[in-house]
Amino acid sequence: MNDEILHERVMVVTVFAPGLNPCRPIKFKRHNGREIMITEIGLVHPKNDGIKTRHVFDVTDGAADYRLEFDSLTLTWYLTFIGDRYNL
Numbered sequence: 728m729n730d731e732i733l734h735e736r737v738m739v740v741t742v743f744a745p746g747l748n749p750c751r752p753i754k755f756k757r758h759n760g761r762e763i764m765i766t767e768i769g770l771v772h773p774k775n776d777g778i779k780t781r782h783v784f785d786v787t788d789g790a791a792d793y794r795l796e797f798d799s800l801t802l803t804w805y806l807t808f809i810g811d812r813y814n815l
Contacts, residue, residue: 731809739795739804752784752795757806763788 739755748771754764769785769792779800786793794808 729811733806733808735806737795737804737806739797750782750797752786752804755793755795755804755806763793765793 735758737755737757740753742751742753743749744751748768751768752765754762756762765786766789767787769787771782771784774781774783774796779798782797782799784795784797786795792808792810793806796805796807797803798805
């Protein structure tokens with residue numbers, strides 16, 4: 728698989744808890760029905776986009792890397808990147 732840049736709206740199951748990292752995505756479902764279980768969360772950071780903030784989560788399922796973005800204004804999730812974990 729090659730790296731792929733997207734702007735695909737996805738459904739995300741998320742855990743909200745107290746502590747330093749209160750929001751943690753657990754799994755997400757793509758428009759084609761494929762469900763991806765997140766096994767590890769990497770870098771998490773906010774990205775300002777005009778009047779809204781997008782919360783960016785770099786995650787993996789162990790086979791590929793994904794970037795999920797949570798739009799704080801519309802309260803929606805987007806899949807913006809898929810990368811082959813073993814692409815050399």
